[in-house]
Amino acid sequence: MTPDEVLSEVRALTHEFAEVGDDDPLDLESLEVVQLAEAVEARFGLVLSGRDLVPEYFGTIRRLAAHVAYLREHRR
Amino acid sequence: MLSGAKPRARKSAVPTRRPADLSAFLAAGPVVPGAPALVTSAGDALSYAALHASVARAAAQLPAAPVAVAVADPAGILVAALGVLAAGGVLVPTRDDAVARRAGAALVVTAAALDGALEVRSAGGLATPLDPAPVGRPAVAAPDRVATTPSPAAPPLALDPRAALVLATSGTSGAPRLVVLSRDGLAANIAAILEYLPVRAHPRTAVVLPLQYAYALVGQCLVGLAAGATLLLLGDLRFPAAQAEAMARLGASGLSSVPTSLRLLSEAGAPPLAYVASAGAPVDPRDLRAWFPGARLFNQWGLTEASPRVTAVGDTEEAFDAGSVGRPLTGIEVTARRTDGTPCAPGELGELYVRGPSVMLGYHGEPTTVLTPHGLRTGDLGRVDARGFVYLAGRADDVVKIAGERVGLDEVAAALARLPGVAQAAALAVPDRWTGARLEAAVVLAPGADLADVRRAARAALPAARRPARLVAVASLPLTSRGKLCRDTLRRLLEEP
Structure with a gap:
C-alpha cells in the first residue's frame, strides 16, 4: 500500500466521523477518538496503544495517515 | 473561564425557599481537612464551603421543576446539577432540547460558573421571559417567574413526583428512552457504593468519563461528594495521555471508568493508584491486574435503570479472578430467570432481574414493560452461583x-x-x-x-x-x-x- 493509498483509506475511515479536509483540525469527542482508532486498527491490522492516541497523531487526517504508515513500517 | 473566587451570599428581595436536603449527595465538608470538593483539569479548586454556597446560589435561580443541564465543562455541570437538586427540581442532563421538553423541562442551563452564576434559556430555543445572566454575574430571574415560563409545545406528561434525575438512554424504539430515577433510589445506591469503594480512604478521585452517564454522574461524582472526597474532573480532556498526565499532576488516588478507557490510561502512563474500578463493559480480570499493578481492583455491573450500580467484587475475592462482576450491593437482589419467569438453579444461565430501592421509577411517557413483578428485567444474560456471585453472559436480545x-x-x-x-x-x-x-x-x-x-x-x-x-x-x-x-x-x- 502506497502512502497515498493509506491516506485515502484513513480519509474514508475518518469521514465516517467528521467530513473535514486532510489538514483541518479533527474535532472529535473522546468516544469518537476511540472508535476511529479501532476502525484504523481493524482496517490496517495494527495494534494501537494509549500512547498513539495523542493530538500529534490524531490531530488531522494527514497526520493520522502518516502515523499509520509509520506503524505499518515498524510494528508489523 | 472558571474562577475559584468565593461567592458572596446573595441578598435580594426574592423570598428564600427552604433548600432540599442534599446531605445524601454532598457532604458538609471534606473527609481530609482543607481538601477541595472539585478540581478542574486546569487545576482550579473549589472548597466544600464554596461549593455549598455556589449550589445555594444556583438553586436560587432555578424552579422546583424539571431543568435541563446542557453545560459543557464538568465542574459547571456539577454546580448546576446540585443546584437543581437543591432547588427541589428534577435534573435532566442533556444537550438535546427535544429530550428536555419530553421530560417537561422548560428551562435549559447552558453555563454555570464555579460561583453558582447560571446562564439559562428556554428549552424551546426561543427567547425566554428571563434575563439570562452571563457567567460571572448572578441571574436576575425570580424563581416564581421561571416556574410560569410557558412551554412552547403541548404540555408534557407530568413526571413521577418522586423523580430527581432523568437520563436519556437508547432503547429499541426510535427516540431515546427517558429513565426516571428517584431521589431515595439515588441516595440508596450512593450509600451502598460507599460500603465497598474505598473513596473515603483514598479521596482524590479521577473522573474521566462524560457526566451525562449515570456511571460518572451518580456512581463517581455524587458518590465522591457524598463521601467528602476531592473530584478531579478530567472528562473534558479528549485524549487518554492528557488525562493520565493530569491524574499524575493532580495526585489522583482512585479511578473508575470503562475497560476501554482504563486500558488506554494505563498505556498512556497513568500514575500508580490506590484503587481502580471497572464497569460498563466486560473486562478480563487479568487485564485489570496487568494495567494497574498494586492497585486494589473492583469489577462491577450496573445499568442506568438501576441508578446505576447493582453488583461489585473486589480483587481479594476468588470470584474476581473467575470473571464475576460480584454480589449485589446492600438492599439489592439479583435473580437469574428462565424465559418463563421461573427462577434458575444456582449456576444456571438465565436473564438477570434486579430488585431494590435504586431500580428506576420507569421510562417516562411510555409503558415500562421491563418493570415486572420479579423486578427490573435487565436484558443481560447471566448466572448467579450458590454464593450469590453474578457472572454475565451477553445480551438477551439484539441490544x-x-x-x-x-x-x-x-x-x-x-x-x-x-x-x-x-x-x-x-x-x-x-x-x-x-x-x-x-x-x-x-x-x-x-x-x-x-x-x-x-x-x-x-x-x-x-x-x-x-x-x-x-x-x-x-x-x-x-x-x-x-x-x-x-x-x-x-x-x-x-x-x-
Missing part, C-alpha cells in the same frame, strides 16, 4: 453495549432507513477490543442516491454511540426465506474488503 451505552440494532437500522436516499438498512455489532462492540451497517441506496450524502445525514441524525463506525452500500439485504434479516450472511458481506 448491544457500545462503550457502556445500550444500543438497539433495530433502532439504528430504523434510524438509517429513515434517512433520505436510503431504501433499506440493517445494522450489526462486531466485537471490539476497546468499546466492547462496534456498529457496522449496510444500506440499500435509493436510485440515484449517493453514499457520501447518506453518511453525512447519518452523522447529523445519530449520536456517536448509535452511529455505525462503518457504513457500506449493498445491492440488497440478505433475507431468510421468512423475510427476516440474516445477520450471519450480512456479517460475511461486510467482512469482504
Whole structure:
C-alpha cells in the first residue's frame, strides 16, 4: 500500500466521523477518538496503544495517515 | 473561564425557599481537612464551603421543576446539577432540547460558573421571559417567574413526583428512552457504593468519563461528594495521555471508568493508584491486574435503570479472578430467570432481574414493560452461583453495549432507513477490543442516491454511540426465506474488503 493509498483509506475511515479536509483540525469527542482508532486498527491490522492516541497523531487526517504508515513500517 | 473566587451570599428581595436536603449527595465538608470538593483539569479548586454556597446560589435561580443541564465543562455541570437538586427540581442532563421538553423541562442551563452564576434559556430555543445572566454575574430571574415560563409545545406528561434525575438512554424504539430515577433510589445506591469503594480512604478521585452517564454522574461524582472526597474532573480532556498526565499532576488516588478507557490510561502512563474500578463493559480480570499493578481492583455491573450500580467484587475475592462482576450491593437482589419467569438453579444461565430501592421509577411517557413483578428485567444474560456471585453472559436480545451505552440494532437500522436516499438498512455489532462492540451497517441506496450524502445525514441524525463506525452500500439485504434479516450472511458481506 502506497502512502497515498493509506491516506485515502484513513480519509474514508475518518469521514465516517467528521467530513473535514486532510489538514483541518479533527474535532472529535473522546468516544469518537476511540472508535476511529479501532476502525484504523481493524482496517490496517495494527495494534494501537494509549500512547498513539495523542493530538500529534490524531490531530488531522494527514497526520493520522502518516502515523499509520509509520506503524505499518515498524510494528508489523 | 472558571474562577475559584468565593461567592458572596446573595441578598435580594426574592423570598428564600427552604433548600432540599442534599446531605445524601454532598457532604458538609471534606473527609481530609482543607481538601477541595472539585478540581478542574486546569487545576482550579473549589472548597466544600464554596461549593455549598455556589449550589445555594444556583438553586436560587432555578424552579422546583424539571431543568435541563446542557453545560459543557464538568465542574459547571456539577454546580448546576446540585443546584437543581437543591432547588427541589428534577435534573435532566442533556444537550438535546427535544429530550428536555419530553421530560417537561422548560428551562435549559447552558453555563454555570464555579460561583453558582447560571446562564439559562428556554428549552424551546426561543427567547425566554428571563434575563439570562452571563457567567460571572448572578441571574436576575425570580424563581416564581421561571416556574410560569410557558412551554412552547403541548404540555408534557407530568413526571413521577418522586423523580430527581432523568437520563436519556437508547432503547429499541426510535427516540431515546427517558429513565426516571428517584431521589431515595439515588441516595440508596450512593450509600451502598460507599460500603465497598474505598473513596473515603483514598479521596482524590479521577473522573474521566462524560457526566451525562449515570456511571460518572451518580456512581463517581455524587458518590465522591457524598463521601467528602476531592473530584478531579478530567472528562473534558479528549485524549487518554492528557488525562493520565493530569491524574499524575493532580495526585489522583482512585479511578473508575470503562475497560476501554482504563486500558488506554494505563498505556498512556497513568500514575500508580490506590484503587481502580471497572464497569460498563466486560473486562478480563487479568487485564485489570496487568494495567494497574498494586492497585486494589473492583469489577462491577450496573445499568442506568438501576441508578446505576447493582453488583461489585473486589480483587481479594476468588470470584474476581473467575470473571464475576460480584454480589449485589446492600438492599439489592439479583435473580437469574428462565424465559418463563421461573427462577434458575444456582449456576444456571438465565436473564438477570434486579430488585431494590435504586431500580428506576420507569421510562417516562411510555409503558415500562421491563418493570415486572420479579423486578427490573435487565436484558443481560447471566448466572448467579450458590454464593450469590453474578457472572454475565451477553445480551438477551439484539441490544448491544457500545462503550457502556445500550444500543438497539433495530433502532439504528430504523434510524438509517429513515434517512433520505436510503431504501433499506440493517445494522450489526462486531466485537471490539476497546468499546466492547462496534456498529457496522449496510444500506440499500435509493436510485440515484449517493453514499457520501447518506453518511453525512447519518452523522447529523445519530449520536456517536448509535452511529455505525462503518457504513457500506449493498445491492440488497440478505433475507431468510421468512423475510427476516440474516445477520450471519450480512456479517460475511461486510467482512469482504
